[in-house]
Amino acid sequence: MQMATEDQLVREIAGWLKKHYPAEMLSTERIRRGLMNEKWIVESDKGRLFVKSYHPKRYKMHDLEFREKIETALQLQLLFYQSGGPCPEPVTLEGRCMHILPCGRYITVMTCCPGSMVPAGMIGEQQMYSLGRASAEMHVVWDLAAASGSGAAVPPEELHWRLSHEEMKRTWEAGWDAARDASERVRNALRLQKSIIDSLGDDDLAPSTAGWSHLDLWADNLLFEGDALAAIVDFDRARYSFPTLDLGRAVLSGTLNEQGFRTGAVLAFIEGYRSVRSLPKGALLKAIKYVWCVESFWWIRPSLESFSVVPTRFAEEMIHIAEQWEQLDDLLGDI
Numbered sequence: 001m002q003m004a005t006e007d008q009l010v011r012e013i014a015g016w017l018k019k020h021y022p023a024e025m026l027s028t029e030r031i032r033r034g035l036m037n038e039k040w041i042v043e044s045d046k047g048r049l050f051v052k053s054y055h056p057k058r059y060k061m062h063d064l065e066f067r068e069k070i071e072t073a074l075q076l077q078l079l080f081y082q083s084g085g086p087c088p089e090p091v092t093l094e095g096r097c098m099h100i101l102p103c104g105r106y107i108t109v110m111t112c113c114p115g116s117m118v119p120a121g122m123i124g125e126q127q128m129y130s131l132g133r134a135s136a137e138m139h140v141v142w143d144l145a146a147a148s149g150s151g152a153a154v155p156p157e158e159l160h161w162r163l164s165h166e167e168m169k170r171t172w173e174a175g176w177d178a179a180r181d182a183s184e185r186v187r188n189a190l191r192l193q194k195s196i197i198d199s200l201g202d203d204d205l206a207p208s209t210a211g212w213s214h215l216d217l218w219a220d221n222l223l224f225e226g227d228a229l230a231a232i233v234d235f236d237r238a239r240y241s242f243p244t245l246d247l248g249r250a251v252l253s254g255t256l257n258e259q260g261f262r263t264g265a266v267l268a269f270i271e272g273y274r275s276v277r278s279l280p281k282g283a284l285l286k287a288i289k290y291v292w293c294v295e296s297f298w299w300i301r302p303s304l305e306s307f308s309v310v311p312t313r314f315a316e317e318m319i320h321i322a323e324q325w326e327q328l329d330d331l332l333g334d335i
Contacts, residue, residue, distance in 0.1 A: 282334075
């Protein structure tokens with residue numbers, strides 16, 4: 001399939017909006033964030049909209065099973081919005097949130113939310129409280145929908161991101177082999193990674209409760225107005241996994257800076273979460289460790305030192321957690 005140009009995409013999006021929304025496109029502003037997928041803020045005579053085009057080199061959109069996973073994630077976003085949750089409203093057509101243009105590209109269209117991003121590591125205490133509360137509300141909505149057998153929320157047979165020692169060891173060995181010519185910093189990070197893998201017990205690889213999870217609650221996917229969370233965005237990765245992963249990712253992104261975890265912001269997040277949903281002591285510690293088990297293989301890589309800004313932030317989080325692994329129980333175990 002010939003790759004559509006940006007002008008062609010904008011024209012076809014304008015035609016889709018006029019036919020199906022219906023709205024007249026007045027102007028577009030390209031958002032150049034994220035990897036490959038094209039995104040726009042669209043000014044229309046019906047208000048501001050957000051449009052994302054899924055790039056075929058980023059996502060396997062020719063694969064029906066994969067498309068359905070993204071459609072399910074968007075349906076979960078719609079459920080959260082309909083419950084009053086702070087997130088954009090996906091525009092549906094014949095009950096679906098993903099739409100196809102004449103050129104063959106798949107798109108989503110949704111309302112725009114107010115607010116602005118806060119840099120990673122700098123989200124304030126009241127903001128973290130608000131995020132914790134909203135995260136718990138999101139999990140409750142999805143748990144109730146799953147329990148009632150509601151549409152997209154019916155749990156699949158397989159859990160996403162279930163780990164095993166054997167898989168982790170194989171992945172580490174492949175990374176170590178590829179890092180023969182890497183810097184000493186990278187090789188030291190890999191050595192530390194291996195020592196942690198060898199120390200893991202079964203309990204570290206088994207978060208207690210499965211459920212629908214956003215799986216991408218990091219700073220760039222959060223909008224704030226003052227001290228309050230305005231919106232959670234980008235639900236594309238939402239899968240049936242372990243909701244505690246959302247806690248770990250949010251706390252890492254929101255509260256970890258060069259000096260370590262900002263304890264007040266960590267406690268505020270957990271307080272907000274517990275104001276809606278019970279959370280046993282030690283759950284955050286387990287969540288942080290599980291996030292590391294999943295993500296450290298993405299970011300601790302031979303190419304680490306050539307990363308751009310965003311991957312570098314994730315790699316630094318993984319290295320910091322690895323370096324502090326033995327101290328994590330004292331830092332987070334009583335929360």
